Amino acid sequence: MKVSEASQLTGVSTDTIRYYEKEGLIPIIDRNDSGNREIDERIIRRITFAKHMRSAGMSIKALKQYVDLVDDTEDNTAKQKAILREQVADMEERRDDIQFAINHLNYKLEHYDDHMKEAENELRELENK
Amino acid sequence: MKVSEASQLTGVSTDTIRYYEKEGLIPIIDRNDSGNREIDERIIRRITFAKHMRSAGMSIKALKQYVDLVDDTEDNTAKQKAILREQVADMEERRDDIQFAINHLNYKLEHYDDHMKEAENELRELENK
DNA sequence: TGTTGACTTAGAGTGTGCTCTAAGTAATAT
DNA sequence: ATATTACTTAGAGCACACTCTAAGTCAACA
Numbered sequence: 001m002k003v004s005e006a007s008q009l010t011g012v013s014t015d016t017i018r019y020y021e022k023e024g025l026i027p028i029i030d031r032n033d034s035g036n037r038e039i040d041e042r043i044i045r046r047i048t049f050a051k052h053m054r055s056a057g058m059s060i061k062a063l064k065q066y067v068d069l070v071d072d073t074e075d076n077t078a079k080q081k082a083i084l085r086e087q088v089a090d091m092e093e094r095r096d097d098i099q100f101a102i103n104h105l106n107y108k109l110e111h112y113d114d115h116m117k118e119a120e121n122e123l124r125e126l127e128n129k
Numbered sequence: 130m131k132v133s134e135a136s137q138l139t140g141v142s143t144d145t146i147r148y149y150e151k152e153g154l155i156p157i158i159d160r161n162d163s164g165n166r167e168i169d170e171r172i173i174r175r176i177t178f179a180k181h182m183r184s185a186g187m188s189i190k191a192l193k194q195y196v197d198l199v200d201d202t203e204d205n206t207a208k209q210k211a212i213l214r215e216q217v218a219d220m221e222e223r224r225d226d227i228q229f230a231i232n233h234l235n236y237k238l239e240h241y242d243d244h245m246k247e248a249e250n251e252l253r254e255l256e257n258k
Numbered sequence: 259t260g261t262t263g264a265c266t267t268a269g270a271g272t273g274t275g276c277t278c279t280a281a282g283t284a285a286t287a288t
Numbered sequence: 289a290t291a292t293t294a295c296t297t298a299g300a301g302c303a304c305a306c307t308c309t310a311a312g313t314c315a316a317c318a
Contacts, residue, residue: 142277144276144277144278145275145276145277148275148276148277152275162284163283163285164283164284165284188274188275189275189276190274
């Protein structure tokens, strides 16, 4: 699979795929005889995973640390584990903030709907006079 | 309350408080005779709210739109409502991504703990020989 | 055979959201 | 009186995460 197809499939731009490879968020991708990237299912999964993590608010740097840990490319010290725990704690806080925000906006939307309905009813009454 | 105290209380830097005021994310703050900001409980709540929304991944622009809508400083059109609904949908997606990421990291941490325990047990056995 | 189009690279440019700087004012302490 | 400290402003600078540009290579089709 070419990089453009991988982009289509994952919703991550070709530039960003190349950038993630350079930054080590995904593995180095094999090249064909012409020097072009040949992307397989494993890389697709890694791109999608990176996309999820970035969308969840994980920084490039934090994601790199995580990837290095899981890929066993660096030593797995207790310090690395502590970094991971911190990241989980950050995410839990962010998740709670998001839920708060969703609840808040939904409440306001319902409220707003009420206003709309009132306005619509007023209009209807005027029309039926 | 001075801006530095508000910063301490909310965990938002003085620079950022001034920036949020300039951008209209919080109301214009009253000044005292010296021209310094006099921050009250209402402003504190607004700063905290902005902090929550930002932490939830809402952009400055989107937050401004929302604030304008709720503050009734602009006309409340159905278009504005649609914008809000989009923001809620975005946040729900982001929340799900975060939960996915948390689950993933927690699983890896448990796995990692197993490795640690094995290593510890091996050490203990060696010591008890 | 030439030109179209997708790929490659290194590196420059961009938008967002702060964060810092410089220059100035005002209140307080010595 | 003067020094310190916290505030003010406009605007410059910065980190992050892309995103675009330029210059070049390669395969395929007219």
